[in-house]
Amino acid sequence: MLRDHLEAMKAEFPTLSLRENVPWREVTSLKAGGDIPALAEPPDDIVLARLIRFCRKRRIPILLLGNGSNLIGSDRDSELLVIRLNRGNFIRICFADGRIIAGAGVRLKDFARACLERGFGGLAPLIGIPGRIGGMLRMNAGANGASISDHLYELCGFGPNGESWSLLKEEVAWEYRHASLPPDTVITAAIFKLPPASANEQQLIADELKKRSERQPKGFNAGCFFRNPGKESAGKLIDEAGCKGLTVGDAAVSDLHANFILNLGHATEKDISDLMILIRQRVAAYSGIYLRPEVCFASAEALENFYAAVPAPRVALTEDSPLYGVLKNIGCELVRPGEPADLIPTGVLPPETLTERACAAWLRDLVSHKK
Numbered sequence: 001m002l003r004d005h006l007e008a009m010k011a012e013f014p015t016l017s018l019r020e021n022v023p024w025r026e027v028t029s030l031k032a033g034g035d036i037p038a039l040a041e042p043p044d045d046i047v048l049a050r051l052i053r054f055c056r057k058r059r060i061p062i063l064l065l066g067n068g069s070n071l072i073g074s075d076r077d078s079e080l081l082v083i084r085l086n087r088g089n090f091i092r093i094c095f096a097d098g099r100i101i102a103g104a105g106v107r108l109k110d111f112a113r114a115c116l117e118r119g120f121g122g123l124a125p126l127i128g129i130p131g132r133i134g135g136m137l138r139m140n141a142g143a144n145g146a147s148i149s150d151h152l153y154e155l156c157g158f159g160p161n162g163e164s165w166s167l168l169k170e171e172v173a174w175e176y177r178h179a180s181l182p183p184d185t186v187i188t189a190a191i192f193k194l195p196p197a198s199a200n201e202q203q204l205i206a207d208e209l210k211k212r213s214e215r216q217p218k219g220f221n222a223g224c225f226f227r228n229p230g231k232e233s234a235g236k237l238i239d240e241a242g243c244k245g246l247t248v249g250d251a252a253v254s255d256l257h258a259n260f261i262l263n264l265g266h267a268t269e270k271d272i273s274d275l276m277i278l279i280r281q282r283v284a285a286y287s288g289i290y291l292r293p294e295v296c297f298a299s300a301e302a303l304e305n306f307y308a309a310v311p312a313p314r315v316a317l318t319e320d321s322p323l324y325g326v327l328k329n330i331g332c333e334l335v336r337p338g339e340p341a342d343l344i345p346t347g348v349l350p351p352e353t354l355t356e357r358a359c360a361a362w363l364r365d366l367v368s369h370k371k
Contacts, residue, residue, distance in 0.1 A: 001079065002078075002079045002081060003020075003037065006018070006020065006038060009038075012054060013047055013050070013054075016040055016041070016047055016051065017040065017041040017042075017043075018041075020038050020039075021035045022038075022039040023036070024036060024074070024298070025073070027039070027073075027082075027084070028068035028072075028222070029067075029068060029069045029130065029221065029222055029223075030071070030220055030221060030222040030261075030263050030272070031220045032073050032220075032263050032268060032271070033073020033074050033269045033298065034075050034076070034077075034269075036073075036078070036080070036082045037077075037079070037080065037081075038081050038082065039065075039082045040081055040082070040083045040084070041083070041084050041086060041087055042083065042087070042090075043087050043088050044088045044090075045089065048083070048085070048162075048188065049163075049164070050162065051162075052158055052160070052162040052186065053161060056160060056162070060081050061080050062080065062081045062082070062083055063081070063083070064084075064135075064187075065083065066084075066134055067107065067130060067132045069131050069222060069223060070139075070223050070294065070295045070296055071296050071298060072222065072269055072273070072295055072296070072302070073269060074297070074298040074299035074302065075268050075269040075270055075299075076299055078299070083186075084105070085104045085132075085188065087105070089103050089189070090103040090106075090189075091105040091106055092106070093106055093110070093111060093114045093115075095118055099193055100115060100118075100120065100194060101189060101192075102191075103133070103189050104132065104133055104157075104186075104188050104189060105134065106133045107133075108136060108148075109127065112124075112126075112127050115194055115197075116197055116201060116205070119196060119197055120194035120196065120197055121194065121195055122150070122151055122195045122197075123151075123194070124201060124204035124207075124208055125142075125144035125146035126141070126142065126144075126146055126148060127209060128208055128211075129141055129142075129143055129223075130223070133148075133190055134187040134190075137152070137155065137179060137187055137190055138179060138187060139177050139296075140175065140176070140178055140179045142176075142177070144208070147174065149172075149174045151192050151193055151194050151195070152190060153191045153193045154166055154168050154191040155167045155168075155181075155190050156188055156191075157185055157187040157188045158185070158186045159184070160185070177294055215257060216257055217256045219262045219263070220262060220263035221254070221260050221262050222295045224259045224260065224295075225259055225276060225279075225294060226238070226276075226292065226293060227291070229291065229292075229331065230329035230355075230356040231356060232356045234294075237283050237286070238253065238258035238259055238291075240286060241279075241283045241287065243258060243278075244258050246278060246279070247264075248271050248275040249266075249268060249270075249271030249274075250263060250264040250266045250267035250268075250271055251263060251271040251275045252264055252275075253275065261275055273297075273305065273306055276306060277306055277309040279291065280306070280309075280310045281309075284310060284312075287360050287361075288361055288363055288364035289331060289356060289360045290312035290330060290331025291331060292331050311333075312332050312333050313332055313342045314332075314333045314340065314341045314343070315327055315332045315333070315342065315343045315344075315363075316336065316338070316339060317335075317345065318337060321345075326355070326359045329356050330356050330359060330360045330363070332363070343366055343367065
């Protein structure tokens with residue numbers, strides 16, 4: 001039990017800020033979920049490395065918390081130690097030799113402002129994302145066709161045993177809302193190489209913030225809940241499937257932007273999760289596309305339950321198939337030939353039909369014929 005180790009943790013780390021029974025409402029923008037058993041905020045990377053080793057030795061699972069702006073808190077009793085990097089060097093920005101070093105806990109808006117003051121630009125497309133550098137890099141957050149990794153030079157952090165590591169941008173595979181970093185690694189800082197600010201950089205930032213304000217709903221939310229399936233818009237699919245205005249408990253699909261779920265006041269993790277499942281069901285029935293979450297769950301069990309409630313077809317396919325990328329985009333579970341599968345495509349669609357919607361309709365027909 002985590003609570004059995006807290007006294008030893010306090011004695012081992014006298015400079016560690018450690019709070020017990022912290023409501024998820026206090027540290028997430030969605031404000032759903034119960035209480036965090038313990039929230040640790042290390043003062044520096046030395047204490048963080050030792051804390052990681054302490055938890056590893058005692059088999060205490062940890063969860064890194066950034067800005068809490070795309071996280072669904074848990075209703076369940078948990079053994080997680082939640083760690084938030086919001087002190088000391090974790091929230092510092094340094095400029096040296098044309099490069100910018102940002103701690104993992106730096107807010108993007110603060111980073112962009114500081115860079116602009118020094119004559120650096122390139123961040124205007126991302127300015128409306130309410131995240132911190134570490135969390136944004138972990139999921140390769142992006143907007144308007146740009147991603148946080150675009151101007152990255154190097155990443156630094158700790159491994160599961162508290163060992164330090166660093167990786168150049170080219171050593172990581174960056175994909176849409178994904179970075180090939182092991183889940184048990186911790187990002188502590190990043191080095192960026194940004195272009196010079198354009199003459200209208202400030203106006204670009206102001207325009208992006210205005211656009212976001214007009215197009216995105218107010219209230220308790222976690223930003224976009226589902227990833228765009230390839231070139232398709234998740235929000236448009238949710239709207240077309242008739243999901244705007246749907247509610248479960250105190251969770252509701254926004255009437256302004258269908259890819260936003262709002263907490264109307266007292267939504268639980270279960271309310272949010274059940275509404276996400278209902279959306280996935282309706283969009284799959286309407287289009288054959290199985291939406292995948294862009295938000296994160298504090299509870300691994302909640303994420304597993306989400307996928308299990310509306311399972312996508314398992315399709316046996318080689319990675320060099322022209323269908324591979326598009327079927328991945330529409331949420332299919334892709335397995336190697338010879339592994340158990342619901343479908344084994346025997347033909348190849350002509351290139352002109354390789355769109356997400358066309359492949360989803362084709363796949364849905366195959367599934368219905370098989371049944």
